[in-house]
Amino acid sequence: YFAEQLTGxxxxxxxxxxxxxxxxxxxxxxxxxxxxxEPMTVRWTTYAQSLTSRPVKGMLTGPVTMLAWSFVRDDQPLGDTARQVALALRDEVNDLEAAGTSVIQVDEPALRETLPLRSADRPAYLAWATESFRL
Incomplete structure (x- = not known):
């Protein structure tokens, strides 16, 4: 759903x-x-919020998971691509907040799923993966 709404x-x-x-x-x-x-979920979240007095949670798929579940490009480091996805998601989070969404969840199940098996490769992976999540 989200990938279809992002350019690239x-x-x-x-x-x-x-x-x-x-x-x-x-x-x-x-x-x-x-x-x-353009915003991906703001219209739906705002509509759902208009139907209830209880908080509606905005939910997004995180950048590492979006990459893990896609066919990724190989002409640039994965960390650079993750950063691009993270910046797009950050814009969505900002728009959700501006629309009054008080609870926003970013799911990142692939953070652990794509952790390198070799312990020597883990620090580099965790550096770009956690940076992209925190953006």
Missing amino acids: YLATQHGWVQSYGTRYVRPPILAGDISRP
């Missing part, structure tokens, strides 16, 4: 890939620099 990502209609068991997904393809041309 391409989505296919028929590019199904088996994730596990009987679950199939269409991973987006990272083909260029990432940016967010």
